Amino acid sequence: MMQNSAARDEYGENMAAASILVIDDEPGMRNFLTKILMPRCKRVEQAASAIEASAILDQAHFDLIILDNIMPGKTGLEWVQEQRRVGLFADTILVTAYADLETAIQALRLGVADFVLKPFRANQILNSVARALDRKYLRRENYLLKHELSAEGTAARGRLLGKSAAICQAREMLTRLAPLPTPVLFTGASGTGKEIAARTLHAQSERAAMPFVAVNCAAIAPDRIAHELFGLVDEQDRRKDGLFLHADGGTLFLDEVAQMPEQVQAALLRVLEDQRIRPVGAERDIPLNLRFLFATNADLQQAVATGRFRADLYHRINVVEIAMPLLRERVEDIVELAALFMEQFATRLGMPALELNEETLLKFSRYDWPGNVRELRNLIERSVILGEIPEEFSGTGAITGSAAIETLDLVTQRHIMHVLDACEGNRAEAARRLGVSRKTVDRKCASWGF
Numbered sequence: 001m002m003q004n005s006a007a008r009d010e011y012g013e014n015m016a017a018a019s020i021l022v023i024d025d026e027p028g029m030r031n032f033l034t035k036i037l038m039p040r041c042k043r044v045e046q047a048a049s050a051i052e053a054s055a056i057l058d059q060a061h062f063d064l065i066i067l068d069n070i071m072p073g074k075t076g077l078e079w080v081q082e083q084r085r086v087g088l089f090a091d092t093i094l095v096t097a098y099a100d101l102e103t104a105i106q107a108l109r110l111g112v113a114d115f116v117l118k119p120f121r122a123n124q125i126l127n128s129v130a131r132a133l134d135r136k137y138l139r140r141e142n143y144l145l146k147h148e149l150s151a152e153g154t155a156a157r158g159r160l161l162g163k164s165a166a167i168c169q170a171r172e173m174l175t176r177l178a179p180l181p182t183p184v185l186f187t188g189a190s191g192t193g194k195e196i197a198a199r200t201l202h203a204q205s206e207r208a209a210m211p212f213v214a215v216n217c218a219a220i221a222p223d224r225i226a227h228e229l230f231g232l233v234d235e236q237d238r239r240k241d242g243l244f245l246h247a248d249g250g251t252l253f254l255d256e257v258a259q260m261p262e263q264v265q266a267a268l269l270r271v272l273e274d275q276r277i278r279p280v281g282a283e284r285d286i287p288l289n290l291r292f293l294f295a296t297n298a299d300l301q302q303a304v305a306t307g308r309f310r311a312d313l314y315h316r317i318n319v320v321e322i323a324m325p326l327l328r329e330r331v332e333d334i335v336e337l338a339a340l341f342m343e344q345f346a347t348r349l350g351m352p353a354l355e356l357n358e359e360t361l362l363k364f365s366r367y368d369w370p371g372n373v374r375e376l377r378n379l380i381e382r383s384v385i386l387g388e389i390p391e392e393f394s395g396t397g398a399i400t401g402s403a404a405i406e407t408l409d410l411v412t413q414r415h416i417m418h419v420l421d422a423c424e425g426n427r428a429e430a431a432r433r434l435g436v437s438r439k440t441v442d443r444k445c446a447s448w449g450f
Contacts, residue, residue: 014133015126019043019060023053023067023076024095033066036122037129050079057083061248061286062090064113064132066125069096069103077103080110087233087282089241091136093128095120111239140246144211147243160193160200161340162333163433165422166325170197173322178204183272183317186295188324191374194295195255197324202251207291210250213243218259226264231279244277244288251291257317258298258309269313292317327369327376332419332433334364337373341380351384363393365415416444 018041022033030046037044045060047053050071065088069076076094094107097118107115113132116125160171177184178201186194195214202212220228231242244252254260260268271277272292276285294317303309327334338356346353369375383389416434420441423429427445431438 012130012134014137015040015130017042018063018129018133019045020129021045021047021053021056021062021065021090023047023050023065023071023079025049025068025071029068029095033125036126040126050074050076053079054083057088057090058284059287061288063136064129065090065092066095066129067092069094070098077106077110077112080112084110084239085233085283087239087279087284087286089231089239089245089279089286091132093125093132095125140211140241143241144213144246147213147246160196161336162330163336163435164325164330164333165433166330167333168433170322170324171200173320174201175204177201177320179206181291183292183294183319185300185318185321186293186324187300187321188297189326189372190297191372192324192326193373194297194324195253197322198251198253198293198295201293202253202291205251205291207250211247212251212253213247214253214255215243216255218256222261225261226267226280229264230267230277231282233279233281239279242277242279244271244290245279245286247290249289251293253293253295255295256297257294258296258300258303262310265310265313269310269316272313272316327372328367331365332415334376335361337376338364338380341377342384345381345384349384351387354383354387354389356389360389360393367393412444416441 020037020041020043022030022037022044023046024030024033025048027048030048034044034046045056045062047056050073053065053067067076067079071079074082076096080088080092080094091113092111093114093116094112095116095118096103104115113135114128116128160167160174162168174197184198184201186197188194198214199212202208215229217225227240227242229242229244231245232240234240254268271288274285275288275290277288278285300309300314300318304311304314335356338361342353342356345351364376371378379390379393388394416430419430419433420427423433427441428438431441434441
């Protein structure tokens with residue numbers, strides 16, 4: 001066991017998690033490769049011919065394929081070219097005893113990851129496998145990073161903050177759902193933190209070390225969304241891995257799912273039911289291991305009623321719904337959120353933090369925040385950049401639609417009484433949500449004559 005662990009450490013975590021298919025008509029070579037790979041990889045399977053390998057690929061997906069170039073019936077390169085046409089998305093290592101320039105050029109054109117000459121030692125093939133897998137995952141990380149940077153809403157980071165009843169309820173539901181594979185639908189107005197909630201769920205799950213891929217369905221052109229999600233095999237047999245495949249093993253978050261075109265809705269329903277995708281232009285399905293999360297700020301039931309969203313897909317994704325509250329419904333969380341955003345932007349922008357005094361916080365609590373948490377975040381960022389809080393929220397501005405400035409004690413009283421109302425007078429529960437002791441709440445209430 002210790003030897004296996006040392007071998008895994010030597011060649012990295014990518015090899016330890018890899019699934020590999022060995023294709024060779026010589027039993028001795030197949031067994032040799034299997035023997036040296038099995039202790040170091042998650043799964044290793046064998047095929048004695050191109051026909052047998054094709055049948056295996058119809059049922060399972062592999063991270064890497066090692067194949068001999070000289071086999072009965074067709075060469076390894078001919079088989080790769082044929083499989084690219086029907087949908088081969090695994091990287092390949094070609095093993096051959098005959099190295100000529102034409103074979104090497106053809107291998108490069110077909111996207112073969114490496115070229116290993118016979119005879120070879122065990123460490124040569126292991127290093128080749130490690131390099132191929134490292135490149136594969138580096139490409140994936142690079143692609144996902146570019147997707148993340150170019151996607152709308154990349155600011156959705158951090159924790160699901162707040163002690164309000166609505167947020168505590170949502171947080172408890174996330175904890176309950178984290179270990180389960182169940183799809184979750186996040187609903188709520190724009191800016192209420194649906195993506196942050198989805199990321200929180202992923203971080204608490206057993207998939208936390210795997211990718212979290214967020215896709216805004218409204219931000220991708222309708223004629224491109226199928227290619228972006230499912231991948232593509234083009235006329236030259238070149239492949240483009242889609243976001244489904246890049247997210248494999250992790251969590252896929254489909255935001256603004258109500259904006260998904262009807263034909264893609266039908267394909268998504270099939271993916272949810274079978275956990276398999278078929279890239280555009282391919283002839284073979286690829287099995288997946290994905291957790292699906294969805295979000296929308298639209299009324300999906302109304303969309304179903306008007307024919308804009310498939311009823312069967314709605315019932316498939318709406319297994320569990322988590323409704324994210326409006327910011328004005330969780331006023332007691334504004335102080336914590338504003339302080340966090342102020343600290344984040346002052347640090348990130350290298351600019352001084354601004355004072356959030358009692359007058360500013362009182363005005364924050366009285367504002368409706370139609371853009372919810374996102375609007376608060378944007379306001380704080382803009383304030384740090386400009387070096388001042390907007391006049392309507394600062395201590396020098398007038399309080400819109402209400403009375404004059406109140407004292408800090410009155411602001412505290414208003415906040416505690418609001419939480420007590422939400423807890424139906426239960427002081428112990430109010431103290432828990434406020435993050436203070438029960439004695440503090442009792443003492444404050446006594447000083448106010450309650």
